[in-house]
Amino acid sequence: MSTHRIAGKGRFDHGGPVRFTFDGKRYEGRRGDTIASALLAHGVHLMGRSFKYHRPRGPVCAGTEEPNALVETSRGKGRFEPNTRATAQELREGLEVRSQNRIGSLAFDLQAVNDLVHPLFSAGFYYKTFMWPRSFWDRVYEPVIRRAAGLGRAPDAPDPDRYAHRNLHTELLVIGAGPAGLAAALAAARAGAEVTLVDEHAEMGGALLSDPDVVIDGKPAWDWLAAALAELDRLGVRRLTRTTAIGYYHQNFVGLCQKLTDHLDEPPEGAPRERMWHVRAVRVILAQGALEKPLVFDGNDRPGVMLAGAAQTYLNRYGVLVGDTPAIVTSHDSAYHAAFDLADAGAKVAAIVDVRAAPGEGVLVEARRRGIEVLTSHTVTGTNGRLRVKSLRVAPVSGGRVGAARTIACDCVLMCGGWTPSLHLFSHTKGTLKWDEALDAFLPDRSAEECHIAGAGRGLWGYGAALADGAEIGVTAARALGLDAEAAAPVVERDRTGTGETFKELPTDGDAGRKRAFVDFQNDVTAKDIRLAVKEGMRSIEHVKRYTTNGMATDQGKMSNVNGLMIASDAVGKAPPQVGLTTFRPPYTPTTFGAFAGYHRGRHFEVTRRTPIDPWAEAHGAAFEPVSLWRRAWYFPKAGEDMDAAVARECAATRGSVGIFDASTLGKIEVQGPDAVEFMNRMYTNPWTKLGIGRARYGLLLGEDGYIRDDGVIGRLGEDLFHVTTTTGGAARVLNMMEDYIQTEWPDLKVWLTSTTEQWATVALNGPNARRVLEPLVEGQDLSAEAFPHMSVAECTVAGFPARLFRISFTGELGFEINVPARHGLALWEALMKEGERYDICPYGTETMHVLRAEKGFIIVGQDTDGTVTPDDAGLSWAIGKKKADFVGMRSLRRPDLVAEGRKQLVGLMTEDGDVKLDEGAQVVADPEQALPMKMIGHVTSSYYSAALGRHFAMALVEGGRDLEGRDVFVPTPEGIRRATVTTTAFYDPAGERLKV
Amino acid sequence: MTRFSGMAVLKNALNGHKGWREQWPDSEPKKEYDVIIVGAGAHGLGAAYYLAQEHGITDVAVIDKGWLGGGNTGRNTTIIRSNYLYDESARMYDHALDLWEGLSQELNYNVMFSRRGVMMLAHNVHDVQSFQRHVHSNRLNGVDNRWLTPEEAKRFCPPLNISRDARYPVMGAALQMRAGTARHDAVAWGYARAAAARGVDIIQNCPVLAVRRGPDGAVEGVDTGKGFIRAKKVAISAAGHTSVVMQSADVRMPLESYPLQALVSEPVKPCFPCVVMSNAVHAYMSQSDKGELVIGSGTDQYVSYSQRGGLPLIEHTLAAICEVFPIFTRMRMLRKWGGIVDVTPDRSAIVGKTPVKGLYVNCGWGTGGFKATPGAAHTLAHTVARDEPHPINAPFTLERFTTGRLIDEAAAAAVAH
Numbered sequence A: 001m002s003t004h005r006i007a008g009k010g011r012f013d014h015g016g017p018v019r020f021t022f023d024g025k026r027y028e029g030r031r032g033d034t035i036a037s038a039l040l041a042h043g044v045h046l047m048g049r050s051f052k053y054h055r056p057r058g059p060v061c062a063g064t065e066e067p068n069a070l071v072e073t074s075r076g077k078g079r080f081e082p083n084t085r086a087t088a089q090e091l092r093e094g095l096e097v098r099s100q101n102r103i104g105s106l107a108f109d110l111q112a113v114n115d116l117v118h119p120l121f122s123a124g125f126y127y128k129t130f131m132w133p134r135s136f137w138d139r140v141y142e143p144v145i146r147r148a149a150g151l152g153r154a155p156d157a158p159d160p161d162r163y164a165h166r167n168l169h170t171e172l173l174v175i176g177a178g179p180a181g182l183a184a185a186l187a188a189a190r191a192g193a194e195v196t197l198v199d200e201h202a203e204m205g206g207a208l209l210s211d212p213d214v215v216i217d218g219k220p221a222w223d224w225l226a227a228a229l230a231e232l233d234r235l236g237v238r239r240l241t242r243t244t245a246i247g248y249y250h251q252n253f254v255g256l257c258q259k260l261t262d263h264l265d266e267p268p269e270g271a272p273r274e275r276m277w278h279v280r281a282v283r284v285i286l287a288q289g290a291l292e293k294p295l296v297f298d299g300n301d302r303p304g305v306m307l308a309g310a311a312q313t314y315l316n317r318y319g320v321l322v323g324d325t326p327a328i329v330t331s332h333d334s335a336y337h338a339a340f341d342l343a344d345a346g347a348k349v350a351a352i353v354d355v356r357a358a359p360g361e362g363v364l365v366e367a368r369r370r371g372i373e374v375l376t377s378h379t380v381t382g383t384n385g386r387l388r389v390k391s392l393r394v395a396p397v398s399g400g401r402v403g404a405a406r407t408i409a410c411d412c413v414l415m416c417g418g419w420t421p422s423l424h425l426f427s428h429t430k431g432t433l434k435w436d437e438a439l440d441a442f443l444p445d446r447s448a449e450e451c452h453i454a455g456a457g458r459g460l461w462g463y464g465a466a467l468a469d470g471a472e473i474g475v476t477a478a479r480a481l482g483l484d485a486e487a488a489a490p491v492v493e494r495d496r497t498g499t500g501e502t503f504k505e506l507p508t509d510g511d512a513g514r515k516r517a518f519v520d521f522q523n524d525v526t527a528k529d530i531r532l533a534v535k536e537g538m539r540s541i542e543h544v545k546r547y548t549t550n551g552m553a554t555d556q557g558k559m560s561n562v563n564g565l566m567i568a569s570d571a572v573g574k575a576p577p578q579v580g581l582t583t584f585r586p587p588y589t590p591t592t593f594g595a596f597a598g599y600h601r602g603r604h605f606e607v608t609r610r611t612p613i614d615p616w617a618e619a620h621g622a623a624f625e626p627v628s629l630w631r632r633a634w635y636f637p638k639a640g641e642d643m644d645a646a647v648a649r650e651c652a653a654t655r656g657s658v659g660i661f662d663a664s665t666l667g668k669i670e671v672q673g674p675d676a677v678e679f680m681n682r683m684y685t686n687p688w689t690k691l692g693i694g695r696a697r698y699g700l701l702l703g704e705d706g707y708i709r710d711d712g713v714i715g716r717l718g719e720d721l722f723h724v725t726t727t728t729g730g731a732a733r734v735l736n737m738m739e740d741y742i743q744t745e746w747p748d749l750k751v752w753l754t755s756t757t758e759q760w761a762t763v764a765l766n767g768p769n770a771r772r773v774l775e776p777l778v779e780g781q782d783l784s785a786e787a788f789p790h791m792s793v794a795e796c797t798v799a800g801f802p803a804r805l806f807r808i809s810f811t812g813e814l815g816f817e818i819n820v821p822a823r824h825g826l827a828l829w830e831a832l833m834k835e836g837e838r839y840d841i842c843p844y845g846t847e848t849m850h851v852l853r854a855e856k857g858f859i860i861v862g863q864d865t866d867g868t869v870t871p872d873d874a875g876l877s878w879a880i881g882k883k884k885a886d887f888v889g890m891r892s893l894r895r896p897d898l899v900a901e902g903r904k905q906l907v908g909l910m911t912e913d914g915d916v917k918l919d920e921g922a923q924v925v926a927d928p929e930q931a932l933p934m935k936m937i938g939h940v941t942s943s944y945y946s947a948a949l950g951r952h953f954a955m956a957l958v959e960g961g962r963d964l965e966g967r968d969v970f971v972p973t974p975e976g977i978r979r980a981t982v983t984t985t986a987f988y989d990p991a992g993e994r995l996k997v
Numbered sequence B: 001m002t003r004f005s006g007m008a009v010l011k012n013a014l015n016g017h018k019g020w021r022e023q024w025p026d027s028e029p030k031k032e033y034d035v036i037i038v039g040a041g042a043h044g045l046g047a048a049y050y051l052a053q054e055h056g057i058t059d060v061a062v063i064d065k066g067w068l069g070g071g072n073t074g075r076n077t078t079i080i081r082s083n084y085l086y087d088e089s090a091r092m093y094d095h096a097l098d099l100w101e102g103l104s105q106e107l108n109y110n111v112m113f114s115r116r117g118v119m120m121l122a123h124n125v126h127d128v129q130s131f132q133r134h135v136h137s138n139r140l141n142g143v144d145n146r147w148l149t150p151e152e153a154k155r156f157c158p159p160l161n162i163s164r165d166a167r168y169p170v171m172g173a174a175l176q177m178r179a180g181t182a183r184h185d186a187v188a189w190g191y192a193r194a195a196a197a198r199g200v201d202i203i204q205n206c207p208v209l210a211v212r213r214g215p216d217g218a219v220e221g222v223d224t225g226k227g228f229i230r231a232k233k234v235a236i237s238a239a240g241h242t243s244v245v246m247q248s249a250d251v252r253m254p255l256e257s258y259p260l261q262a263l264v265s266e267p268v269k270p271c272f273p274c275v276v277m278s279n280a281v282h283a284y285m286s287q288s289d290k291g292e293l294v295i296g297s298g299t300d301q302y303v304s305y306s307q308r309g310g311l312p313l314i315e316h317t318l319a320a321i322c323e324v325f326p327i328f329t330r331m332r333m334l335r336k337w338g339g340i341v342d343v344t345p346d347r348s349a350i351v352g353k354t355p356v357k358g359l360y361v362n363c364g365w366g367t368g369g370f371k372a373t374p375g376a377a378h379t380l381a382h383t384v385a386r387d388e389p390h391p392i393n394a395p396f397t398l399e400r401f402t403t404g405r406l407i408d409e410a411a412a413a414a415v416a417h
């Protein structure tokens, strides 16, 4: 039975019940209810516990700004979540709701002992203690504090839901569909603007949903609303409900998070739970309205104490009377209207306690007409009731003195401390605010984006004013879009206008130092905490916030910031703007990680790039390794083989006959244009002018600092055309670097770059039989040593496909790299495999490639170099064009430290015992006996077993390494010290005989 | 200075907290100081503290354009570790770590230094090679760092996804047990309070507009929003704005300033015991004592002084977090913010003298200088007091960018925190 549902009130669906549970107990609500409205309908106010003192709490709000009524909800495995706002989560059939942050039951939370010793937990107490003994912080104190902290429990299973992203360009984005936003959208859409209107609630209408008695253009508010929405739809306005503008970024880029399924009984199969919209709008109208402020008095946090506007919303929108005998405490006329609505719905209003001396005349008359007692110039000095407020102590204030108190019995307290314009999104843009003396509020000042603010967001009050302003701003925005527009403000009758004042904490008759007047409900920050912080020297609001945690709760300060500021500025003795307002930071309301991640999860997190030959490798049992965004075949194990065995076999097969390797991931850049040679000369260390067409050369690329950045073989295909290859991981970086130089340093060069990495599939054939395998498939190019020597390139046909054919070798064997259009890559591979059958052709992966190149002493950039290695360090001085005027990094190569003695140089290392493998990354020392810290002279960069050498071998960067050749060094490892001899890096076929075929 | 202790808290709890006093006064500038430090971040405040405490120089002003601790000190994700590759860095950060361990007691301010362990995930063969190089080098440098298998990593941090089919499978991890986090604001406040107690003036809301040099080129003082303040020694410790201040003294700094963003989730009960960093996916995470998941990302792509930062980067960071910790998709981001970090070409800091007599600089800490705070402050104070660097900051010179004697942690680690 819902004891507090009022017949004939509310906008919910009066059809069948929606069943849900709260802490295991069954309840029924109505479709359209939130968890909070449904519980309130049953007279349940106690919904949560506070963070620090574990005080019992009920909802204060009726929206997403709720600090107290946070609950855990779940919907089967993986769909559990903490900290859900009961005031915002719509009811759905079977919803399981659980209270959180308690030990024991919600009514008897053992951690509430904290509340008994609350004086110990004053602002910043933890900075002052828990320091002794020294080792106790992370062993004892911190674990205890951590267990007590936190709100709900974290999810503990992967989330089966999907999240979506969508991009949208729109002429006008209107944020907030209250009267101002609706009027703005109508005005702009009527003028022909393409409009998107969003609101975070399930329904559009904003404050109108809570004020049905207002009359607009002769119609009751809700009829006007229905007509307005219908007109917007007719005008083609894109309307998004349950959609929160979470952040406002540069150049009118706004992030919107739309909730799609949390309110549905049965979400459609596969439907995304939430969708993040990336909106780029020509103009933005912020019509976010204003947020009601609590009043700060002793005991203002008991269940049953809530905002007057919230009570009005619960009544008019959800048909729920939050109490039978409400007492109202206010400093703004608006709370009178809440009192009237509740009284008219059958509540017995205990009293209206007005902090001000002179409330608006109109509301006083109305109160009198209803026989409601109004106490002006009164304060509240306390409340009573453990799990629900029972009474209120009030006292007159005159000349700053608090008179004799009296107790008023009530079952809920509805408070209103005035309204704060909602300027969060405006603040995201770094728009500036100015303090308005008359309103005691910050209003928008200078805007940093093409945006307008309408309605209560800029301090206007009353429906007439909001609608007129909205229409006006809508017209302004439409004109800014180049449209003809005329404003037509609706006529409002029975408007609910009013004014108010802003207060610090209310005056009290007791020792203010012992009163517990809450400012930040969730974080249990009281007025005296704020005053203590100021006393301790925290004079800026940023310091006060951080010291007390005021405004750092999950409502992001929506309830507490302004009250905190009023109290702090009073304590500091300065005007509020001089104490400052803390910056509002995105998101506007807390937003799931999933919504941000969107589609980028699991296999789509960063889509794995695969080569055209990847399916073949997979079908043939390859093991793969991730290399930057690619997956590459690592080795091809045969039955029973481990990686070492497979690699040894692949190496031997390649050196013995022929191996085939998928090199498609190599970065490829087409450098073309009349100045291509000049460009190449400037970028790479090598000379390019004399490189003949049809020839290729190893190219070395440095950074401005003179250190090796990338390398690769580069072929010249024409007077003005180079085929540049880069490392797999460096492809994008090198292209960016080249573009950067062309666009910023050498804009005069006529040269164009095209990334062709994924246009070409590249297959490498290596081994003494490579030519024999390839030759029968090639047309248009003589492959003989004379016609096509080492380091040649040609355009021809291979296996019937147009190809760029290189004769190069990264293994020391006779080698070819065949590039064909990517779509033919697999066919080429299969043709070569077939042709190679006679020669026992062996597919190999990246590991074998690494071993074979290391046997030849060829470096892998990023493994044998680390960004501190010069060409000379790597033994690559020969790659520098000696007569070149300039190239990137040339100047740096002359810096004193780059030509100093004792630089680390790339050398070979042979362990004393060939069976011992050195760890890659192991450090090299000259004296193994020294104490820690040891003087390290280098480290192992590459280390493998070599089938050709029949032993392990390594490469290392060692200080003055080339001078140490033949000498012994030591490699300390946790398992013991290894002795190794320094050698050259030409481990295999140093004279290069095997290429001369 | 009122001494902080459990007893003091208890006594004040009984007397309505009447006994607490101002932790530091909000000072107005004098006409002249022995030393001026520009930037009241934890580095600048710490340097002032060590000048007073260890070198007896108390006629010191720390000047900030905003509120103390409001720069990167108050915006960072507080990861503290010292398992850096190069000897120079290992020494600097390990020196800092030694100081961190006794900092709460030394300052009589609980900075909540929490040795909960920092684990860096290796997701590919290249990561494995690079982290093992760190582990080996750290071992020989006497710096704590060890290698974990994926299973050991999972045991240390249960929410971790070590599935083989993850997009970037965890292939191992490097763990520094002695590493952890600290409470950033408390570090700034603790140093401020201890420095003020020793006579240092902390001047807030006073932008330094220019460094003034005399006819002989030496420093004479600084022009500020509150007028000219004389000093023969000026140390600039202004993080992302250092190059702007140095420009006024005609010193061009090898710095680029980038926005770096971080975020926290709503608070939840303890679910994440340590700090995890993943350079390959560009995300790192820990859980604050309050219960918030604290998450950081890589720098934005473009240089900027705007502390706004964009949405795409946050989307990428959270996608990465959800990938490594798939149980957190339903957690909600509570707030995000950005700071401006000062990045040098080798990603290592500059702490020392400058070509201008009397002008010192501490900057270039980029994305990872919180952990260095006590070390940087301590060695900067030494440098200013003695007009020569401490052996630990001696390699972190400005000249190294002309000589080429770089300390290239970036090259070694790709990203660093």
Ligand SMILES: Cc1cc2nc3c(=O)[nH]c(=O)nc-3n(C[C@H](O)[C@H](O)[C@H](O)COP(=O)(O)OP(=O)(O)OC[C@H]3O[C@@H](n4cnc5c(N)ncnc54)[C@H](O)[C@@H]3O)c2cc1C
Pocket: B038, B039, B040, B041, B042, B043, B044, B063, B064, B065, B066, B067, B068, B069, B070, B071, B072, B073, B074, B075, B076, B077, B078, B079, B080, B206, B207, B208, B209, B237, B238, B239, B240, B241, B242, B245, B260, B261, B262, B296, B337, B338, B339, B340, B341, B365, B366, B367, B368, B369, B370, B371, B372, B417
């Ligand atoms: C999002 C983010 C995450 C980070 N995460 C980590 C991390 O996990 N671990 C880590 O070790 N480091 C991290 N860092 C880096 C770290 O925060 C900084 O390196 C460190 O805090 C720098 O301290 P500081 O005192 O030098 O700088 P700041 O605290 O920035 O202090 C500089 C001060 O100089 C002031 N100033 C500037 N210009 C002027 C002027 N003209 N006149 C007067 N005052 C001026 C500023 O107002 C500021 O207060 C992170 C940084 C950011 C932004």
